[in-house]
Amino acid sequence: MRVVVTGGSGFLGSHLCEALLRRGDTVWCLDNHCTGEPVNVIHLLGHARFNLVRADVTHAFTVPGRVDAVAHLASPASPPDYDRLPLETLTAGSHGTKNALLLARRQGARFLLTSTSEVYGDPLVHPQPEGYWGNVNPVGPRSVYDEAKRYAEALTIAHRRTLGVDAGIVRIFNTYGPRMRPHDGRVVSTFVRQALAGAPLTIYGDGSQTRSFCYVDDLVRGLIAMLDSHHAGPVNLGNPAECTVRELAALVLAVTGSASRLDHRPLPVDDPARRCPDISRAHELLRWAPEIDLEEGLRRTVDWFLKVLGGGRLRQPLAS
Ligand code: NAD
Ligand code: UDP
Numbered sequence: 001m002r003v004v005v006t007g008g009s010g011f012l013g014s015h016l017c018e019a020l021l022r023r024g025d026t027v028w029c030l031d032n033h034c035t036g037e038p039v040n041v042i043h044l045l046g047h048a049r050f051n052l053v054r055a056d057v058t059h060a061f062t063v064p065g066r067v068d069a070v071a072h073l074a075s076p077a078s079p080p081d082y083d084r085l086p087l088e089t090l091t092a093g094s095h096g097t098k099n100a101l102l103l104a105r106r107q108g109a110r111f112l113l114t115s116t117s118e119v120y121g122d123p124l125v126h127p128q129p130e131g132y133w134g135n136v137n138p139v140g141p142r143s144v145y146d147e148a149k150r151y152a153e154a155l156t157i158a159h160r161r162t163l164g165v166d167a168g169i170v171r172i173f174n175t176y177g178p179r180m181r182p183h184d185g186r187v188v189s190t191f192v193r194q195a196l197a198g199a200p201l202t203i204y205g206d207g208s209q210t211r212s213f214c215y216v217d218d219l220v221r222g223l224i225a226m227l228d229s230h231h232a233g234p235v236n237l238g239n240p241a242e243c244t245v246r247e248l249a250a251l252v253l254a255v256t257g258s259a260s261r262l263d264h265r266p267l268p269v270d271d272p273a274r275r276c277p278d279i280s281r282a283h284e285l286l287r288w289a290p291e292i293d294l295e296e297g298l299r300r301t302v303d304w305f306l307k308v309l310g311g312g313r314l315r316q317p318l319a320s
Pocket of ligand 2: 204
């Protein structure tokens with residue numbers, strides 16, 4: 001297939017580009033590098049089927065030749081990033097999604113929107129099935145991201161219903177792994193960086209809030225399964241193993257062998273108290289389920305951080 005990946009230089013996008021190339025696809029990676037780093041795809045630049053284009057998807061864009069699929073990932077995604085780029089986040093979700101849909105429509109291509117568990121807001125239903133409509137503060141600090149994605153979902157489904165675009169939606173839950181920016185502010189990258197530096201781990205609130213962390217390779221398998229299907233979704237993609245932020249901190253300390261202490265900071269406004277995906281639909285429609293548990297995923301992530309930040313190899317897995 002010939003696939004356009006918007007946001008392809010980002011954390012998830014770079015892994016998706018790599019996986020698509022591995023199976024023989026031709027990839028057009030479009031990115032304006034506002035939060036993603038070109039270094040994430042630098043190793044792909046010599047590849048005959050890889051094309052990197054610097055482009056802002058909030059302006060109309062195209063690529064030469066036929067397009068079979070458009071995977072739309074372009075958007076700031078980490079809370080500090082969308083806090084810093086509020087208007088850019090809204091236009092990536094609105095104008096950016098519209099332009100990506102236009103390209104898919106013109107080409108008769110499959111379209112995949114990477115939406116988010118944030119559409120559920122601070123959920124009142126637990127775990128979250130796709131049928132839950134969410135509990136979002138439309139004017140809170142997270143709204144620029146949450147509402148942009150909710151609008152992007154509405155736009156996507158309207159293009160499918162009204163214009164016949166073969167469009168599908170996945171809702172991604174917290175995903176982690178190699179190529180997260182050490183300073184992106186997300187909890188896994190922050191804890192790993194702090195633990196490796198021997199700095200205190202910054203726990204927001206009392207750390208009893210939960211998340212469900214999915215390793216990037218599992219997530220990318222789910223993205224490709226959805227891209228290859230004709231399902232509309234939305235389909236949750238995430239790892240249903242839920243843990244508290246405190247438990248995550250303890251595991252990061254154990255995996256890194258760090259003696260860092262814990263430093264409690266105020267809980268951000270509207271920080272969701274619990275989050276866990278119901279993945280029955282992904283299992284039923286895509287035969288998808290995550291395979292890599294948190295300890296193994298953290299080990300791989302820490303190993304990568306050690307290489308990037310400099311330093312030795314990670315100590316043996318906890319189980320050994
Ligand atoms: P990221 O910030 O690493 O990647 C996003 C990429 O999009 C970056 O490379 C950025 O430069 C690019 N981008 C942003 N605005 C753009 C624009 N206007 N034009 C072109 N490029 C633009 O984040 P990520 O974690 O890789 O997230 C990728 C997608 O997955 C996002 O849409 C995000 O909402 C979604 N998602 C991610 C997670 C997660 O846990 N990683 C969870 C839910 C949803
Ligand atoms: N968090 C934390 N310390 C940090 C960064 C985040 O305790 O240094 C918490 C944050 O308050 C949230 C959880 O970890 O409850 C996940 O945060 P992240 O920004 O990774 O993702 P999101 O809030 O979007 O799920």
